[in-house]
Amino acid sequence: MSGFVEGLREVYFEDDGVIPNSGLPVLMYRGVLKDRLGDVEAVFNGNRWLNSWVNGVFGYHHYHSNSHEVLGVVSGEVTVQLGGEQGQAFTLVAGDVVVLPAGTGHKRLEASEDFRIVGAYPGGISYNTRTGEPGEYEQALGEIPQVPLPDTDPVFGVDGPLVRLWRGEN
Incomplete structure (x- = not known):
């Protein structure tokens, strides 16, 4: 199903x-915005993923239990671990976008000096940040x-792959 957007990859992570984590797949769009690096935030905002910011990724495992999150690399590169301690490491470069379903752990392992990323949330939800502290898990x-x-x-709006994949449509 992910073949309708070149460079799209679906990755699942188990609850550890x-x-x-989530029953929904993490979606990775490799190089999808490489020709629009100055517009990444505007692309997200134009598709109603709001409450955006430009910065980095925390160097500790964390997740958001009340919102999904999109991350778009605008400069440099980063290696992130997704899925928690038992998860998997991925290197993302400028132009890559990753969409994290609510509950998906993420952590920066290393980054270039010029690394910057844009984050945003559907409808501009005010996200929480969970770090795996005792008591958070059951609530999450x-x-x-x-x-x-x-x-x-x-990235692609109402007809994009996320809408179809996360709803189980072909």
């Missing part, structure tokens, strides 16, 4: 008892299923 398990599916893909 600390980081819940109740919150994650309540997070609505986005109406739009952060």
Whole structure:
């Protein structure tokens, strides 16, 4: 199903008892915005992924139990670990976009000096940040299923792959 956008990859992560992750796949769009690096935030905002920021990625495992998140690399490169301690490392470069379903752990392992990334949330939700502290896990398990599916893909809008994939449509 991911073949309708070149460079799209779906990755699933299991609940590890600390980081819940999600039954939805992480979506990686390799190089999708490489020719629009100055417009990444505007692309996300134009597709109603708001409350955006430009910065880096925390160097510790964390996740958002009340919102999905899109991250778009605007300069440099970063290696992130997705899925928690038992997860997998990925190197992202300028132009790459990754969409994290609510509950998906992420952590910066290393980054170039010029690394910058844009983050945004569907509908501009005010996201929380969970770090796997005792007591968070059970609460997060109740919150994650309540997070609505986005109406739009952060890159491709209403007809984008996220909308179809996360809703189980062909």
